Amino acid sequence: MSLLPIILLGAGGHAKVVLDLIHALNRQILGICDPGLATQGAKVWRGLSVLGNDEVIERYAPSHVELANGTGSLPGSHLRRRLHVQFTRRGYRFATLVHPSAILGSGVELGRGVQIMAGAIVQADTRIGDNAILNTGARIDHDGDIGRHVHVAPGAVISGDVKIGKACHIGAGATLRQGICIGSDAIIGMGTTVIVDVASGHQQTGQPPRAPRRIN
Incomplete structure (x- = not known):
């Protein structure tokens, strides 16, 4: 069974490390979703296509992609947890x-x-x-x-x-x-x-x- 392509969420420092990790595993990456990059109108980030904000993910069937959470985890910040729960409830899987x-x-x-x-x-x-x-x-x-x-x-x-x-x-x-x-x-x-x-x-x-x- 072949591994599904990955969409990366987030474009901060942790996302850079996750991107290197994905490359080290030779996994296919479709692109990155990040609200900040989307607002700026960016098209490319570290060689990846900027797909848009997080809602763009719904264009891809949960059975056809995996997600990688590039949002870091700091005390008092719940964004990473919220993204995981939000997309898991929609049927998406995180790699x-x-x-x-x-x-x-x-x-x-x-x-x-x-x-x-x-x-x-x-x-x-x-x-x-x-x-x-x-x-x-x-x-x-x-x-x-x-x-x-x-x-x-x-x-x-x-x-x-x-x-x-x-x-x-x-x-x-x-x-x-x-x-x-x-x-x-x-x-x-x-x-x-x-x-x-x-x-x-x-x-x-x-x-x-x-x-x-x-x-x-």
Whole structure:
């Protein structure tokens, strides 16, 4: 069965990375939809035909194309999630994209529209929910459970058996201790080390020093 051609949504920085990912997988791209480019009257973006705004997608039957969500995911922004829900309800499917340089262990499960970027590592029996991003060089150890719409930013390290609820943002370079739970819609700041559970809707940032302890 041949893979369907892709339409890319969005024209920001994340879209550039997604476009490179699609090229690395040798997938066919029909063009890009972006309201900003359409308003400007742009015809071409990074070698792609600008098809128009997001409503242009309805000219293509859901059975004939896949979508790639080029909208980034930042704390407080829900556009990426909204686009995924909106077009999924209309019957469209989002392509699950894994960079050739990423490493996936045995038993890994990937939801629809997951994007795994260059250098990411996902170890055995980890589940990644729909529309999640594992960004450049992110590392997820064994038995992880990463909810839908989660963004694991570049260089974050998630130890084994960690559960992350839906729509969380795990900042660049953050480190999560094994076995903890992060509730839905939580934010973990850039470079933060997390050693206890974080409740839904809460934010954990910073690096408060702890008293040194003798190593046994």
